[in-house]
Amino acid sequence: MSKIVSVHSFRGGTGKSNTTANLAALLAMGGARVGVVDTDIQSPGIHILFNLDESEMVHSLNDYLWGKCGIKDTAHDVTGHLGTQVKGQVFLIPSSIKAGEIARILREGYDVGLLNDGFRDVVTELGLDYLLIDTHPGLNEETLLSIAISDVLVVIMRPDQQDYQGTAVTVDVARKLDVPKMMMLVNKIPSAFDLDDVRARVEQTYKVKVIAALPHSDEMMTLASSGIFSLKYPDSIVTKGLKAVADEISG
Amino acid sequence: MPPGSSPKDEPVNQEQFERALLEIKAGKEDIRPSDVVIFSEPLRSTLNRAVRIGRISLTEFAKELEVERERAREIVELLIKRNLLRVSSFSNDKETFYETRLSAMTRPLGRPPSDIFKKLDD
Numbered sequence: 001m002s003k004i005v006s007v008h009s010f011r012g013g014t015g016k017s018n019t020t021a022n023l024a025a026l027l028a029m030g031g032a033r034v035g036v037v038d039t040d041i042q043s044p045g046i047h048i049l050f051n052l053d054e055s056e057m058v059h060s061l062n063d064y065l066w067g068k069c070g071i072k073d074t075a076h077d078v079t080g081h082l083g084t085q086v087k088g089q090v091f092l093i094p095s096s097i098k099a100g101e102i103a104r105i106l107r108e109g110y111d112v113g114l115l116n117d118g119f120r121d122v123v124t125e126l127g128l129d130y131l132l133i134d135t136h137p138g139l140n141e142e143t144l145l146s147i148a149i150s151d152v153l154v155v156i157m158r159p160d161q162q163d164y165q166g167t168a169v170t171v172d173v174a175r176k177l178d179v180p181k182m183m184m185l186v187n188k189i190p191s192a193f194d195l196d197d198v199r200a201r202v203e204q205t206y207k208v209k210v211i212a213a214l215p216h217s218d219e220m221m222t223l224a225s226s227g228i229f230s231l232k233y234p235d236s237i238v239t240k241g242l243k244a245v246a247d248e249i250s251g
Numbered sequence: 252m253p254p255g256s257s258p259k260d261e262p263v264n265q266e267q268f269e270r271a272l273l274e275i276k277a278g279k280e281d282i283r284p285s286d287v288v289i290f291s292e293p294l295r296s297t298l299n300r301a302v303r304i305g306r307i308s309l310t311e312f313a314k315e316l317e318v319e320r321e322r323a324r325e326i327v328e329l330l331i332k333r334n335l336l337r338v339s340s341f342s343n344d345k346e347t348f349y350e351t352r353l354s355a356m357t358r359p360l361g362r363p364p365s366d367i368f369k370k371l372d373d
Contacts, residue, residue: 112283113334113354120305144284145353148302176288178299 002123004131006150010166012137014156015187020134021049022230026246028088032129037093040136044095050078060096065110071118072125152181158188171206186213211248212241268318275329281354282335301351309347
């Protein structure tokens with residue numbers, strides 16, 4: 001049974017795309033076929049983590065939304081970019097990084113229902129075990145749709161007052177959409193904070209299980225999105241936390 | 252008295268039924284995800300489940316909304332008009348199945364003053 005997983009944060013800069021890419025790699029390391037959709041159409045970026053160059057992008061999600069191609073045509077097999085540890089397969093559906101195409105989406109909008117159809121079709125057509133949706137920060141129709149059709153929602157936040165308030169909105173909306181499984185990940189926790197204390201405080205605030213409370217990582221910053229962290233640093237505490245999230249998704 | 256209903260349940264179900272009708276009739280456009288969020292119970296959770304699975308039968312719909320089939324059909328007809336449901340090809344003489352599709356165009360988020368982005372791509 002395939003699972004659709006939305007990875008969301010109310011605010012930008014929480015490490016959402018990085019987390020999505022790592023979860024995809026970790027799930028694929030266990031032999032799964034994983035699709036990743038970049039629905040952050042206004043500010044795409046996850047393709048960089050998978051080392052997918054613009055010149056390699058045959059079709060993007062934008063092309064599908066404009067009826068230029070089928071959803072399957074937009075899927076790029078990036079497994080070869082991840083190294084030999086990955087036993088399964090990872091397919092990336094990138095959003096266009098052409099300024100004109102981003103502007104066209106902003107100008108004209110698109111039928112959100114096509115995302116609905118596309119998500120379901122690509123799961124079937126590629127025989128995916130998991131479809132991970134890297135959402136746009138905040139709440140809009142696309143994000144609500146992603147959450148509405150997901151089996152699992154991973155909410156990411158930083159221990160920041162602005163994140164606390166916004167995350168409450170996300171959690172409230174997710175509850176109204178009856179997401180079957182919701183979990184949280186607290187990311188980029190400063191070294192001055194106690195990880196267990198942060199985890200307990202967040203769980204108490206939202207009444208949602210925090211699967212991982214991850215410290216700020218200089219290694220992650222140094223990697224600077226040039227690869228998948230968990231593959232390069234398999235023994236890091238950050239990787240262990242991400243593995244716990246992947247296990248919770250697959251469990 | 253139709254099968255499956257009781258005098259005790261009737262007033263509550265009638266209220267739910269009328270509220271659901273009013274909420275769906277309140278709009279004319281395609282139903283968006285943000286519409287579903289503000290629907291009342293049990294309409295909201297019924298639609299949430301149907302959207303997540305992608306399909307629902309008339310019998311399931313009536314059961315989850317706790318109304319009779321004919322009342323459920325009235326609601327379904329409105330949802331079809333607002334493009335959330337469409338009759339599935341899996342329907343047969345005994346049961347009608349519906350496929351769900353959250354739809355609607357997103358509103359354009361802004362219009363740049365000139366076609367500068369196309370020029371950048373060119």
